[in-house]
Amino acid sequence: MAYADTLPPRRKFGQTTRPDAWWVQPLFVFLGFSAFIVYSTWAAFHPLYHGACAYWYGGLHGENGGADYLSPFYSPEFWGTSPHALFGVAPSWWPAFLPAFSPAFLILWIPGGFRFTCYYYRGAYYKAFWADPINCAVGEPRKTFLGERSFPLIIQNVHRYFLYLALVFVVLLSYDAFLGMWFTDALGKKHFGIGVGTIIMVLNAVFIGLYTCGCHSLRHLVGGFLDSKTKAPSCAKTYNCVTCLNTRHMLWAWISLFWVGFTDVYIRLCATGVIHDFVFFKF
Ligand code: FES
Secondary structure (H helix, E strand, O other), X not given: OOHHHHOOOOOOOOOOOOOOOOOHHHHHHHHHHHHHHHHHHHHHHOOEEOOEEOOEEOOOOOOOOOEOEEOHHHOOOOOOOXXXXXXXXXXXXXXXOOOOOOHHHHOXXXXXXXXXXXXXXXHHHHHHXXXXXXXXXXXXXXXXXXXXXXXXXXXXXXXXXXXXXXHHHHHHHHHHHHHOOEEEOOOOOEEEEEEHHHHHHHHHHHHHHHHHOOOHHHHHHHOOOOOOOOOOHHHHHHHHHHHHHHOOHHHHHHHHHHHHHHHHHHHHHHHXXXXXXXXXXXX
């Protein structure tokens, strides 16, 4: 008897014997990702508000001077209108036929690419957006699945290279959080302090760090590179730490995704004068 003859008949799309609400998880993933993609795209295209910088809050903002808050969507800022800009306002080589330059255009492809190729996110959005399959043991709409060993999904293997860049971003965002502890007075002097925005920025760096350091590719990297576990004690300890974070990878993926968007919203609301940053203390 041929092997194919022993297989159960193929299910139609959505057909299942599962008694639970299997569609709830893909639905929430779809809504969560869609909301983030729409908001982050809007934020990337809107660096200004009435001609003023909307992604940075600081300097003499507010009654007593503001802290130095830079939106994570815009960090590091190569060109831009905040004092963080490394090379001036806008690059002279930016093609005129493209939309007006925004500093986020040069940045967002890195964290975006890192998340898009993440092993957890892949599993989640294959189900939620492509229904491939829409959930375990539920009939799918396609008859063939080429998998991640064929084009185009083989490109997902670039994840390990995005990891190297993402680790640099953890350092940059931590530095931004440190800068968020410094408040400028009317004379331009800096004072150490803690505001609500400082705490939001510190948590942003922590959550993104916990998500990045639980990466499957990082496990492989610190575990000895090869397909067998390292014997070096220091690598084995690091491997265990990464594994520990990896067991909660989904949780950190969602918390860090929500929080990075929230951090941008908070700084944008402060910068545009909609809310005032509450300062707990400053010296
Ligand atoms: S597997 Fe999720 S960040 Fe690498």
